[in-house]
Amino acid sequence: MPRVLLIEDDPAVQKGVSLALxxxxxxxxxxASGETGLLTLERFRPDLVLLDLMLPGMSGLEVCRRIRETxxxxxxxxxxxxxxxxxxxxxxxxxxxxxxxxxSGEVIEARMKAVLRRVVPQDPDVDPGRAGPAGQARPxxxxxxxxxxxxxxxxxxxxxxxxxxxxxxxxxLLLFLSxxxxxxxxxxxxxxxxxEHSFYGDARLVDxxxxxxxxxxxxxxxxxxxxxxxxxxxxxxGPVPRPDGGERPRQDER
Amino acid sequence: xxxxPPRGLRVRLVIAFLLVSALSALITAAxxxxxxxxxxxxxxxxxxxxxxxxxxxxLAPDLPFPPTTQxxxxxxxxxxxxxxxxxxxxxxxxxGGPPVSAPGETRKTEVPAALRTAVGEEKDAVVRQRVEHDGxxxxxxxxxxxxxxxxxxxxxxxxxxxxxxxxxxxxxxxxIAALVTAAQAGxxxxxxxxxxxxxxxxxxxxxxVRGLRNGAEKLASGDLGTRLPVTxxxxxxxxxxxxxxxxxxxxxxxxxxxRMEATARRxxxxxxxxLRTPLAAMTAVTEVLDEDARGGTLPAxxxxxxxxxxxxxxxxxxxxxxxxxxxxxxxxxxxxxxxEVALRTLVEKxxxxxxxxxxxxxxxxxxxxxxxVSVDPRxxxxxxxxxxxxxxxxxxxxxxVRARREPGxxxxxxxxxxxxxxxxxxxxxxxxxxxxHVFDRxxxxxxxxxxxxxxxxxxxxxxxxVRLHHGTLTAANSPEGGAEFTLTLPLALPRPDVPEVxxxx
Numbered sequence: 237m238p239r240v241l242l243i244e245d246d247p248a249v250q251k252g253v254s255l256a257l258x259x260x261x262x263x264x265x266x267x268a269s270g271e272t273g274l275l276t277l278e279r280f281r282p283d284l285v286l287l288d289l290m291l292p293g294m295s296g297l298e299v300c301r302r303i304r305e306t307x308x309x310x311x312x313x314x315x316x317x318x319x320x321x322x323x324x325x326x327x328x329x330x331x332x333x334x335x336x337x338x339x340s341g342e343v344i345e346a347r348m349k350a351v352l353r354r355v356v357p358q359d360p361d362v363d364p365g366r367a368g369p370a371g372q373a374r375p376x377x378x379x380x381x382x383x384x385x386x387x388x389x390x391x392x393x394x395x396x397x398x399x400x401x402x403x404x405x406x407x408x409l410l411l412f413l414s415x416x417x418x419x420x421x422x423x424x425x426x427x428x429x430x431x432e433h434s435f436y437g438d439a440r441l442v443d444x445x446x447x448x449x450x451x452x453x454x455x456x457x458x459x460x461x462x463x464x465x466x467x468x469x470x471x472x473x474g475p476v477p478r479p480d481g482g483e484r485p486r487q488d489e490r
Numbered sequence: 491x492x493x494x495p496p497r498g499l500r501v502r503l504v505i506a507f508l509l510v511s512a513l514s515a516l517i518t519a520a521x522x523x524x525x526x527x528x529x530x531x532x533x534x535x536x537x538x539x540x541x542x543x544x545x546x547x548x549l550a551p552d553l554p555f556p557p558t559t560q561x562x563x564x565x566x567x568x569x570x571x572x573x574x575x576x577x578x579x580x581x582x583x584x585x586g587g588p589p590v591s592a593p594g595e596t597r598k599t600e601v602p603a604a605l606r607t608a609v610g611e612e613k614d615a616v617v618r619q620r621v622e623h624d625g626x627x628x629x630x631x632x633x634x635x636x637x638x639x640x641x642x643x644x645x646x647x648x649x650x651x652x653x654x655x656x657x658x659x660x661x662x663x664x665x666i667a668a669l670v671t672a673a674q675a676g677x678x679x680x681x682x683x684x685x686x687x688x689x690x691x692x693x694x695x696x697x698x699v700r701g702l703r704n705g706a707e708k709l710a711s712g713d714l715g716t717r718l719p720v721t722x723x724x725x726x727x728x729x730x731x732x733x734x735x736x737x738x739x740x741x742x743x744x745x746x747x748x749r750m751e752a753t754a755r756r757x758x759x760x761x762x763x764x765l766r767t768p769l770a771a772m773t774a775v776t777e778v779l780d781e782d783a784r785g786g787t788l789p790a791x792x793x794x795x796x797x798x799x800x801x802x803x804x805x806x807x808x809x810x811x812x813x814x815x816x817x818x819x820x821x822x823x824x825x826x827x828x829x830e831v832a833l834r835t836l837v838e839k840x841x842x843x844x845x846x847x848x849x850x851x852x853x854x855x856x857x858x859x860x861x862x863v864s865v866d867p868r869x870x871x872x873x874x875x876x877x878x879x880x881x882x883x884x885x886x887x888x889x890x891v892r893a894r895r896e897p898g899x900x901x902x903x904x905x906x907x908x909x910x911x912x913x914x915x916x917x918x919x920x921x922x923x924x925x926x927h928v929f930d931r932x933x934x935x936x937x938x939x940x941x942x943x944x945x946x947x948x949x950x951x952x953x954x955x956v957r958l959h960h961g962t963l964t965a966a967n968s969p970e971g972g973a974e975f976t977l978t979l980p981l982a983l984p985r986p987d988v989p990e991v992x993x994x995x
Contacts, residue, residue: 250769261779316766318814337770338807341777354754423829424867435839436871439827468830468864 239263243273243299244314245291249337253286253314256341262348270294274302282309286350289326297329310351310404312338320440326443328481332405332442333431344429350432351404352467354391355411379414382476384453384462386414395453405430406449409442413463413473422470445449446471499699500692507688508681517682519673527666531620534662538576539616539762542655545572550635550651557582557651559590567592569653578657578899585650601654605632609652620659627659698726702733714741759817772906773807776800798803805945812947816931819954826866826958833861833909837891842876846882853878857893863909863981869955875961877975878915885972886919895981911977919967928965929953 240262242249247268250378254264266282267273270291277285289296300311310333314325318336326334332351378387378394385394387401388411393400394488402410408430413421423439431441446465448455465474494838549568554561562582569580570592581589589601594670608617609632617632635651695959701718709715716737718730780798784795817826834857839849863870874891881889894909920928930945949965956963961979968974 246767246771248768248771249774252774256774256778314770316763316770319818319823337766338773338810339770341774344774369893422831424831434843435835436843436868437828438868468828472827480841 237261237263238264238283238348240284241265241267241273241276241280241405242286242314242346243267243270243284243291243296244288245269246288249288253341253344254478257345260341260345262345266481270296270299273299277307284310284312284352286312286314286344286348287331289313289317289322297325299365300326300329300331304403308401308403308407310348312344312347314344324440324444327441328448330403330448332403332445334438346432353432354404370433381414381417381474382461383455384414384476386411393453400452401446402452405445406452409445410449410453410463410473413471416473417474417476420466420470420472425468426470470481492775500696503692503695504685507691508684511684511688511973512677512681515677519626519677520847523669523673525668526669530662530665531659534659535618538578538629538655538657539618539631540635541573541576542569542578542580542631542653542936543616544567546633546635546653550649553651555649557584562590563592566590569655573657574657576657581654583652583654589652592626601630601632601656605630606652607656608632609634621656627663628656630654630656630661633716695726698730702726702730705733705737709737709740714744755817755820758813759821762810762813762817765806766814769803769807769810769821772803775799776803789868809945809947812945812951816947816954819951824958825953826869828864829867830862830864831867832859833857833863833893833911834859834861836870837874837893838865840962841869841878843871844875844879846878852882852887852889854888856890857911860895861895863908863979865959865979866955873952873955873977874911874913877977880949880975881913881915881917881973885915885919887916889913889915896978907981909979909981911979913968913975913977914968915972917968917972919971920973922964925965925967929963 240257242250242253242257242264244253244266245268250266250268254266257264265282266274267276271294273285287296287300290349291299296313296315296322296452300313303309303311311331312333312335313331314335314337315322315326323334333347345405350421369450369464377389378392383396385397387393391407391411393407393410409426412426412430423442424435424437427433427437427439428435431437431443446463447457450460450463453462454460461476462473464474466472502753546569549565549572553565557565562584566580566582569582570578573580579591581591583589583606589606601670602619602621603617605617608619609615615634619630619632621630623629631654633653633655635649637655698721705718714737717734720727720730720734724752777800779796782788783796783800786793788796815824834855837855837857840852841847878889878891881887891911891913893909895909896910924933929949929952931950953963956977956979959979961977963978966976966978
């Protein structure tokens, strides 16, 4: 069972969430502030961090950034603030998912499981003719897309030979999109497949993750080559220019 | 076509000003004319009488008394010749006899009988009368001839001889006509000149009025900071001062109202937010409670109590969420995140997510496959879930969801097609007195009915979500008896806040 670090200052929420999660078999450690949370992180080595945003002292956003600097473990924000701006800022800081309080133990666990799942469920909608034998179970070695090399079995991504440090949600999104290059996926679809949210989850989760991902994989995030926006519809991977210097890919269909 | 009275204050002011100046010019001209005319005529008459008297006085002594008709004839001929300057015609009568005039002369005018009588009565006086002959004015003078022409103080005696003279006043008439022409010629430029001050005065009066109007317009359009400069101490400046005072009051009241409203809103949002943290702790453990209560390990009463608490906690959490949502709408903080989706998928997902697809036939979705809409899926899900859930709770299954395209209403811009979605249940419908209130917050259809499953905010939130999409949501009863909700959305929605993903860093 995964080890979870809960960083939360309110004792009642601490108790409630740890009760619910321990009951479900999770190993849980609680930190009441960001500073102790970061210390506990070193010692406890959790598989996942549940993070409140409104903390005394160091803010949850700062904690999130600090963790992201050194680690790629999943971070889920658990906040009483559900306004748009809080959500966007939290996701930009590098969180993989965002849960607005109050949430039942069931919901928290479902989100944790989704984020912890290292591979994306097989997508039945992918056109096999275009995508080939798509999916994560593809046995052969790394596949090359322009400067990007994706190793689906080792779950590693290289750009120009250098390994990229991708957060779990970023990695899953990239693997999912690149499994069917050129195919357009709606935000709702990506939410369902990558985050395992319901159809009506918050699509800004996708947008924020795409932005962070572009910052890591694209040469120029303003003119993306790998993760392209199809205005009014969603996102697609590529088409990526050939390494031999073929024509520049089409820009977004506007 | 009837002439309408002029509308503008300026036109009316100018016209009134011109009327007044025209009237005063007219009165002045009329008085002047009268005075000048009588002065001219009096002078002519006096001259004529004087001249006639001089001639008569010089010729009468040569007349034998009593004169014969021939004498009188000769006398008048001499008088006629003497009066060349005035070209008069004379006649004479003796002791009431018929007037005799010079031979060969056809008299232009008869000596009027009234004049002759008057001369007869006033033996001593010169009588004159103006007569009209062939359209020209004539003056007739009757003058009795007296004895004793020397010595002014001596009492003169009436000789019985009366001399009449008549002559044309054509020359004087021409003089008077010239006066009228001069008055007319003067009046027109005077009116034109008066137009200048009239316009000036109208401007002076109307400028503050226009300023007031502009100020009132600005105030009406919501610019409550509008103040007008006060100049002078007339009635208009009083009005301007009153206007400013009114604007100040309005601004203060408005600020106060806004402040109170903002406070109330913030309070509602704060309350909801503060409730969230304890609710977060409670909600996290509801399943633990449920599990144990259903596990049979607790005493029956405790198990019931625990289940009650966990149920109510969930309801409370939902209600707080709804309150937060409402306060976001009230604060104008609700935003659209548009996505293009297939409508059929949207409706089916809403039904699946709530578990309404079983048993089959409970919710019937009759939506064409090819309709794609640009909406905020989460918000439309809230709307559909509220409408369908409402139909299932208060009406009776099957709840039918239908969608169709309709030409957009002319009133809306672009004039694109509308999407019309109807949700009909097969229950008893909504009572007529409840119908106008179904979208009210916390409206209870029946005062005696206690809380239902919803928060009482569901339909209000649905309506707000639709409004955010520039659509409409109406409630009615279908002809078959059930409640019918109609959701109308513009298919071509303006896209002001599509998240710009591909451009930003």
